Amino acid sequence: MTGQRRIKRATLCRLVLLVGIVGALEILCLDGAIDRLTMPPPHRIVLDMARMLVRGSLDSAIAKTLTNAAIACGLAIVIGIAAAILLHRARPLRRMLDPLFATYxxxxxxxxxxxxxxxxxxxxxxxxxIGFMLGVVAVIVNTLNGLDRVPRVLLKTARVNRMDPFETAWRVTLPSAAPYILTGAKLAVAYSLIGIIGAEFILSNGGMGYEISFAYTNFDNATMYPLILLILAVSIAINMALARWEKALMARRGLR
Structure with a gap:
């Protein structure tokens, strides 16, 4: 019960802080301390985003960015987990690559x-x-951290039952390391979006990053800020879903 109260208190504190920041921005924008050319009031950004989604004028750009980010994130998670399993077994190779992971x-x-x-x-x-390159190392590092913390008794049980390496990974080590893998997945979501949108900023003729860059150049706040808000909303929603999954896994093991 004490743990649940702490979680609820932390959630309440985050909500209060968020409402406070948004409220302060709303007051500053309406008061003129922040001029409309720099930033519209938050309620206007939300209305502009809703209007943009209803019109569907940027549906193709949104779909392009989110599809590419999903592909990059999916590849980072799958390849990152596979690479971590191999590195966990190949200790000399892991020791050689650890400095690269630390400074990547x-x-x-x-x-x-x-x-x-x-x-x-x-x-x-x-x-x-680019999105894959940014996300894959976070998955590898967190998966390795999880594999390092698999209880030895589970590995001994796998050997007693004569499990092969693939079966041991599938049935024992990966489920035990799942909370750490989910942490890597949450980071991969954020890094993949950053990579995709940053690449669209540099050189692209479409996507949300391109549209934000174009709107910024043309002082189109009615497009730029709603797109930024949409990216934040998508990233937060995915991370919240993964966090709930992680919480369920930890609760099942009696750790929360």
């Missing part, structure tokens, strides 16, 4: 975009690859 996000991934265009052309593939 200091590498400017977008610097590889011109090379990716040469390799894959001007289609969606370079954007998906």
């Amino acid at each position: 996000y200091a590498i400017p991934v977008f610097a590889f975009y011109p090379m990716l265009i040469i390799l894959f052309g001007l289609g969606d593939t370079p954007q998906v690859f």
Whole structure:
């Protein structure tokens, strides 16, 4: 009960903080402290987003970005989990790659975009690859953390039952490491969206990133801010769903 109260209190604090920030922005915008050219009031952004979704004027751009982000995130999760399983068994290779994982996000991934265009052309593939590159290491690192914490008794049980490596991973190690894998998946969602939208900013003729960049250049706040809000809403919704799944897994094990 104490744990549930803490969770409810933390949720309430987050809601109060969010309402406070939005309320402060609303007051500052309506009062003129923040001029309309810089940012419209939050209620106007919500209305503009609803109007944009009802009209369907940017449906193709939204679908393009979310589809590419889903592909990049899916690839990052699948390949990241598979790579983590292999690295967990190949200790020398893991020790060799650990410094790369520790400094990976200091590498400017977008610097590889011109090379990716040469390799894959001007289609969606370079954007998906950027999103994948940003998301996959988060999945690998978190999955490795989970695999390192699998109780030894479970591994001994798998050996006693003569499970092969694939069956051990499928039935024992991955279910035990599931909360850590879900943490990696949540990060992969955010990083994949960042990668896709950032790539669309750099060089693209479509997608939400392109539309935000175009709207920014033309001072079109009625398009730019609603698109930013939509990206935030999608990312938060997916992460909340994964967090609920993670909470259910932890509760099933009696950890919460």
